[in-house]
Amino acid sequence: MLLLALLLAAAVMTIFVSLGSITLVAWPPLAVAGYLLVRFPRDHAIITFDRLWIGGLLAYILLAHRRVPAAATSRFMKIGFGVFFLAFGIRAIAMSTSISGPIQTWVDSVVLPSIVFVAVSRYATTRERTQRFALSLMIAGGLLGAIGLAERIAGFELASLSNGQRRYDEVIGATRISGPYSVPETYALSLVICFAATLYWLQSRGRGPYIWGILIAALEVSGIVFSFFRAAWIAALLVVIGSFGIRPSRFGRTLVIAGVVGSLVFAGTTQLEQHNKAFEARTNNTDNIYGRLATYEQGIQLFKSAPLTGIGIDQYNAVVTDRAPVVFHKVKSVTFPHSSFIAVLAEQGLFGFVPLIFLSCGIWLVLRRIRAVASTSEEGVLAGSIAGAAAGYLIMSLTLTMLPYEPSNAFFAAFLGMTVGRLDVRSAETGRAVAQ
Numbered sequence: 001m002l003l004l005a006l007l008l009a010a011a012v013m014t015i016f017v018s019l020g021s022i023t024l025v026a027w028p029p030l031a032v033a034g035y036l037l038v039r040f041p042r043d044h045a046i047i048t049f050d051r052l053w054i055g056g057l058l059a060y061i062l063l064a065h066r067r068v069p070a071a072a073t074s075r076f077m078k079i080g081f082g083v084f085f086l087a088f089g090i091r092a093i094a095m096s097t098s099i100s101g102p103i104q105t106w107v108d109s110v111v112l113p114s115i116v117f118v119a120v121s122r123y124a125t126t127r128e129r130t131q132r133f134a135l136s137l138m139i140a141g142g143l144l145g146a147i148g149l150a151e152r153i154a155g156f157e158l159a160s161l162s163n164g165q166r167r168y169d170e171v172i173g174a175t176r177i178s179g180p181y182s183v184p185e186t187y188a189l190s191l192v193i194c195f196a197a198t199l200y201w202l203q204s205r206g207r208g209p210y211i212w213g214i215l216i217a218a219l220e221v222s223g224i225v226f227s228f229f230r231a232a233w234i235a236a237l238l239v240v241i242g243s244f245g246i247r248p249s250r251f252g253r254t255l256v257i258a259g260v261v262g263s264l265v266f267a268g269t270t271q272l273e274q275h276n277k278a279f280e281a282r283t284n285n286t287d288n289i290y291g292r293l294a295t296y297e298q299g300i301q302l303f304k305s306a307p308l309t310g311i312g313i314d315q316y317n318a319v320v321t322d323r324a325p326v327v328f329h330k331v332k333s334v335t336f337p338h339s340s341f342i343a344v345l346a347e348q349g350l351f352g353f354v355p356l357i358f359l360s361c362g363i364w365l366v367l368r369r370i371r372a373v374a375s376t377s378e379e380g381v382l383a384g385s386i387a388g389a390a391a392g393y394l395i396m397s398l399t400l401t402m403l404p405y406e407p408s409n410a411f412f413a414a415f416l417g418m419t420v421g422r423l424d425v426r427s428a429e430t431g432r433a434v435a436q
Helices: 002-019 027-037 049-063 072-095 102-123 127-154 184-204 211-226 230-245 251-275 277-283 286-305 316-321 340-373 377-399 406-435
Strands: 167-169 174-176
Touching (some): 027 127, 072 340, 184 406, 230 377, 286 316, 316 340
16 A cells, blocks of 8 residues: 555656646645545545645655745744654654554644645745735635535535544534534634635735635635634634734734724624524533633643653543543543644653744744735735734634644645745845845
């Protein structure tokens, strides 16, 4: 099976050499369609669409030579990315050399998104290329939204086709839609990232028909709403505030947009709570919050038991099952970490957690720098949109275990790559202007 996967990867790379950048631009919507279609074997798949296609992007990276030096802030972030990449990989290989288990988690959650990040950062060096790739992310979001809406209306589910299962929430009396993915968490976060790309595309393309972009944005918002994750709802609001409100040297605009969005949300929430029982149950469920706090306390206890290297990647559930639950306000902790940061802290200890914080700080510096050097309206929109996407990714990672899921990680890495590519070009141009 491994030999077959390697042969397929070699064939894909050969094709990618001849096709060039079109393979990168076509990836987001094809990844949505291919997630279910290319899986072999169906249970515990070794060959998947993204492993083949993103692996093939290595050919594009080798051919797409870097044209400008990396900016200081993006270089710092890339170092953080590399350190986290290596720390995660070393910890995974130290546990097992099998291609399944921890190594598979590392490949899907870190290696593949890293390839996407590098490829997109080398491609998105102009406004036109950035808009083209954002359009591709927008189309992917439209497909995800349409699939989720169809699931909601027709009552079918696709999670079982990708080794997942239907997620019925007894508290709200409804099924959380997951689109083509195995779990609704990665579906919701993928939509949040694509929604940010859609808002960037709508605001940056100048004059023209916006109807398709608006319709796709509506599909994306529908999918986010019916995921029934409060973190996803908050993330989408942060995307709106960031995309429309964050501009260089215009803090007042951010406050105004945040105030308008907050007022609309308050009014809409009041109406929905009166007319929608599922929404009312979701917004008023405090037991869920108490359960998370209890879970975080247990995760910290696990970290204290193995502070340097953690209890092992993918071992949280197995270890917690044999322990007494932590209780907070009469609500017991659950057997999953419910936070990417708690998961890394408990499973990889300081060996993995410190690089994760290093990477997070690097991303924050990139967000600050792209906003500072933005000199056009389009660059300002890009800076605001990536800030919203990053804030959304952070809020979901703090409250849900998002790191193991490749699709949402890859989409965020792509958006981040767009930003870093433009930042490097802008910094190089600024440096030349100063030199002259």
